[in-house]
Amino acid sequence: MRTDFQLYLRGDSWLHRLDPRVKLAFVVTATLLAFMYPFAWMQLGLIATCSLLLLTARVPAQRILRLWRNMSIVMLLIFVLSALFAGGDSPILFSLGPLNVRVAGIEQGALLALRLLALAMVFAVWLYTTDQTDMVRGFVALHMPYEWGLTLALAFRYLPTFGSLYARIKDAQQARGLDLDAGSLRERVQAYQPILIALVVSALRHGEALGWALEARGLGASDHRTVFKPLHMRRPDWLAAGFLALIVILATILRVF
Numbered sequence: 001m002r003t004d005f006q007l008y009l010r011g012d013s014w015l016h017r018l019d020p021r022v023k024l025a026f027v028v029t030a031t032l033l034a035f036m037y038p039f040a041w042m043q044l045g046l047i048a049t050c051s052l053l054l055l056t057a058r059v060p061a062q063r064i065l066r067l068w069r070n071m072s073i074v075m076l077l078i079f080v081l082s083a084l085f086a087g088g089d090s091p092i093l094f095s096l097g098p099l100n101v102r103v104a105g106i107e108q109g110a111l112l113a114l115r116l117l118a119l120a121m122v123f124a125v126w127l128y129t130t131d132q133t134d135m136v137r138g139f140v141a142l143h144m145p146y147e148w149g150l151t152l153a154l155a156f157r158y159l160p161t162f163g164s165l166y167a168r169i170k171d172a173q174q175a176r177g178l179d180l181d182a183g184s185l186r187e188r189v190q191a192y193q194p195i196l197i198a199l200v201v202s203a204l205r206h207g208e209a210l211g212w213a214l215e216a217r218g219l220g221a222s223d224h225r226t227v228f229k230p231l232h233m234r235r236p237d238w239l240a241a242g243f244l245a246l247i248v249i250l251a252t253i254l255r256v257f
Contacts, residue, residue, distance in 0.1 A: 082108045090102040
């Protein structure tokens with residue numbers, strides 16, 4: 001079953017074929033640019049660049065718009081809080097009771113909101129086009145602890161599973177007469193208890209089965225690990241890595257001087 005929790009989108013585009021280490025380097029480079037240049041134009045540039053990359057990777061435009069829509073609520077919250085409580089001694093635009101909305105607060109809120117969307121788009125380029133297995137292979141090839149990649153891959157692998165499981169349990173309980181919208185806030189929270197209990201029990205069963213599966217595959221049995229499919233940098237990978245390195249060098253020089 002396909003859900004919004006499913007991040008990886010299968011495909012055979014140039015971005016899907018790119019080495020996972022290079023895509024991880026892109027995430028690091030773009031994150032550095034977002035914080036190295038705290039300006040709205042940089043955040044907008046990252047958002048536009050990542051959107052174009054996803055479109056060239058044949059990621060549906062509806063999926064990109066859905067990400068924007070999901071981030072819009074958090075962005076609006078950040079903008080409002082910054083506008084109301086930040087700004088220092090900058091000029092006051094208007095007042096809302098005891099709160100003063102200042103020019104610097106609005107500017108800072110807009111920057112933080114755009115930066116949040118930019119970072120979400122940057123990670124979407126990596127997560128939408130990189131299979132969980134390739135993530136682990138990339139971490140291992142970079143001589144990082146394989147547990148990091150394995151933990152991340154398992155999280156992304158089981159998010160869709162538990163998302164679908166939660167939806168099925170919720171529908172089943174509502175079909176049996178459970179009303180989640182009636183009563184006070186406390187009663188609504190208590191109405192979710194049967195759903196959460198069933199979800200925890202199912203999670204424990206999945207965890208037990210996963211533990212058996214990992215033990216059967218000899219996880220942690222030996223310190224010497226072998227690689228089934230070693231990664232090899234191809235010419236496009238080297239070109240992309242060189243381009244990213246050039247961007248970091250130029251951005252650092254421009255920022256310093």
